Structure formats: structure tokens, C-alpha cells
Amino acid sequence: MRERVADALYGLGWSAVKKLPEPVxxxxxxxIADTAWKRxxxxxxxxxxxLARVVPEAGPAQLRELSKAGMRSYMRYWMESFRLPTWTPDRIREGIEIKGEHHLHDGLAQGRGVIVALPHLANWDLAGAWVTSYLQVPFATVAERLKPESLFDRFVAYRESLGMEVLPHNGGAAFGVLARRLRSGGLICLVADRDLSASGVKVDFFGAAARMPAGPALLAQQTGAQLLPVTLWYEGPVMKGEVHPPVPVPAEGTRKEKATRMTQDLADVFAAGIAEHPTDWHMLQRLWLDDLEPRDPRPEERAA
Structure with missing residues (x-):
């Protein structure tokens, strides 16, 4: 019943919200954000x-204000997303400013393929729409499997309407498709600050251990594509972003060691962007290892 209600609410959002004036x-x-926050x-x-980990000096009163602003930012993401399919290319360009986009142009010009990795900051769907409408570059991405299946289908249809190729997150099944896109000189974009597989790389994140997906680093190693971290934030009516310099593949080490080093480099860039704009980080799930629910140890952990 909860799944059917969620599907119906998202459907209502995409059908009704886009018809309302933007100020409304x-x-x-x-x-909606303030009501959810008060509850x-x-x-x-x-x-x-x-947020207490991101802003450790914040007391209870400041944390409450940060979480209130964070919920407003999160609902702004949803309101924009419900309206995005109706935005013209000009409206998309008016709503976003990107610094360092030359890194993206340079990587694509080399024909090596480009991997954009970003955290759950601001509106990553708007950034994707900017890529397909302004840069006019198609790209592939991966979507988390949602329940019910009809809700997942809504998200896929929504992102495909923005010009994205959407692959379902089914273990490692999408990896080969993404690698082929990169070898042909294409672009892929991956939200990469939360590990969905419980088998990601352990990183230091704001002074504590977390896991982040190894996929971006492994794809860069295997295909020779450039790995570009991106951070986003809201500033008034505009969303701003920065394409950071490429994360290099280490010259030495095993495949796993290289992936660990590269993923830590990504985590460091993400952490800097989140620390600057903590209320635009839409992380409403458990992330750090000591916050996760207990689980059975993996085989290598049992062996150790």
C-alpha cells in the first residue's frame, strides 16, 4: 500500500506541479518542507x-536551522524536477551557471570519454538537463531500482525525457554498457557519494569511515576516460556548479589500490563542496559505517 501511495504521489507531482506558476x-x-521538518x-x-558530522561545531539550535534549510533545499529539488520536462533550453540555461566547464570540453575533445561523478548536492537532474540542452551532449547514467516497478519506470521516463540514457542499477550489469560508452568517446554521469551495493571502497569522509562506489574509478582505469568531480549548490534563484580538475589514475599499485586512492580523492572534493554548502546536500539516508544497521561480514572480513 505504501508503495502504491508513493507512486501515486510522484505521478501527481509530475502531472500537476508542472502546470502551476513557478512562484506558486x-x-x-x-x-511542504517546513511541515515535514516540524514533524x-x-x-x-x-x-x-x-549535518552534525559536516558541521561539528554546530549546537542543537544551529543544527535545527540547518536541517530546516536542508529540507527546503531538498523540496526545491523536487519542485524543479517535477517542472523540468516543461523547461525550454533557454530556461534551463538561465537557471544554472557552471564554473570550470572547460574540463568537460577538453576531456570530450580528446575522445577518451568522460566520467562525471557528483554527490547528492542541489539538483543533479538540472545539471544533466544543462548537459543535454546546452552542451548538446547525450550521456548515460545509472538509476537505483525503486519499488514499485511503476515508480522506477516513472523515474526512467522522466530522465529519458531530459535526454539521458538510463541504466538500472543491477549489481555490475551496467558496468559493461558504461565502459562501451566511454570507449566510444562518450559521457557518463554518476551520483557517487553513497554506495548502493555494500561493496564499495572505504573512504575517510569528514573524519569517519564511509563507503563510496568504486565504479567511477574502475571505469576510468579500464577505459582511459577522464574522471571529473562536480559539485553543485543553490545561490538565490540560480543553481551554480563547478567542474573540478580530473582525478588522476595512480601510476603504481594494484587495481584495487588505485581505485581506493581515486575514490578517496573524489570523497575529498565532495567533502569540500558539501562543507561549503551543507544545506544543499540531500543525504537523508545513513552513510557512515558506524551509522549503518548491523550486517553479516563479507567473506574477506571473516577471513581477516
Whole structure:
């Protein structure tokens, strides 16, 4: 029943919100965010706990203000996303400013393929729409499997309407397709600050251990593609972003050692961007290892 209700609500959002004037949508988003924040549900409490790691000097009152602003930013993401399929290319370009885009142009010009890796900051779907409408470059991405299947299908259709090729996250099944896209000189974009497989790379993130997906680093090693970290944030009515310099593949080490080093480099760039704009980090899930639910150890951990 919960899954059917969620599917119906998302469907209502995509069908109804896009028909409303933007000022009305903005007010609606703030009202929903403030209502959710006042209820102090599990997601709001988790967001606040995550922000406590990002802003360790913040006291209880400041954390509450940060989480309130964070919920407003999160609902802004959803309100924009519901309206994005109706935005013209000019409207998309007006809503985003990107610094360092020459890194993206340079990587594509070399024909080696480019991997864009970014955290859950601001509106990554708007950044993708900017790539397909402004740069006019198609790209592939991976979507988390959602339940019910109809809700997952809605998300796939939504992102495909923005010009993205969407692959389902089914273990490592998408890896080969992404590698082929890169070898042909293409672009892929991956949200890479949360490991969905429980088999990612352990990194130091704000002074504590977390796991992040190894896929971006492994793809860069295997295909020779450039790995570009990207951070995003809201600034008034505009979303801003920065394409950071490429993460190099280490000259020495095993494949795993190289992937660990590269993923830590990504995590460091992500952490710097999140620390500058903590309320735009939409992480309402558990991330750090000591926050995760207990699980059975992996075979290599049992052996150790």
C-alpha cells in the first residue's frame, strides 16, 4: 500500500506541479518542507545527524536551522524536477551557471570519454538537463531500482525525457554498457557519494569511515576516460556548479589500490563542496559505517 501511495504521489507531482506558476510552486515546496521538518520524522532526524558530522561545531539550535534549510533545499529539488520536462533550453540555461566547464570540453575533445561523478548536492537532474540542452551532449547514467516497478519506470521516463540514457542499477550489469560508452568517446554521469551495493571502497569522509562506489574509478582505469568531480549548490534563484580538475589514475599499485586512492580523492572534493554548502546536500539516508544497521561480514572480513 505504501508503495502504491508513493507512486501515486510522484505521478501527481509530475502531472500537476508542472502546470502551476513557478512562484506558486516555490511557495508550495517551502510549505511542504517546513511541515515535514516540524514533524521531525526519521528522514529529518537522519539529515540532522548527517549535518552534525559536516558541521561539528554546530549546537542543537544551529543544527535545527540547518536541517530546516536542508529540507527546503531538498523540496526545491523536487519542485524543479517535477517542472523540468516543461523547461525550454533557454530556461534551463538561465537557471544554472557552471564554473570550470572547460574540463568537460577538453576531456570530450580528446575522445577518451568522460566520467562525471557528483554527490547528492542541489539538483543533479538540472545539471544533466544543462548537459543535454546546452552542451548538446547525450550521456548515460545509472538509476537505483525503486519499488514499485511503476515508480522506477516513472523515474526512467522522466530522465529519458531530459535526454539521458538510463541504466538500472543491477549489481555490475551496467558496468559493461558504461565502459562501451566511454570507449566510444562518450559521457557518463554518476551520483557517487553513497554506495548502493555494500561493496564499495572505504573512504575517510569528514573524519569517519564511509563507503563510496568504486565504479567511477574502475571505469576510468579500464577505459582511459577522464574522471571529473562536480559539485553543485543553490545561490538565490540560480543553481551554480563547478567542474573540478580530473582525478588522476595512480601510476603504481594494484587495481584495487588505485581505485581506493581515486575514490578517496573524489570523497575529498565532495567533502569540500558539501562543507561549503551543507544545506544543499540531500543525504537523508545513513552513510557512515558506524551509522549503518548491523550486517553479516563479507567473506574477506571473516577471513581477516
Amino acid at each position: 510552486v516555490a511557495r508550495l515546496g517551502r510549505r 521531525r520524522g526519521a528522514s529529518v532526524q537522519r539529515l540532522e545527524a548527517n
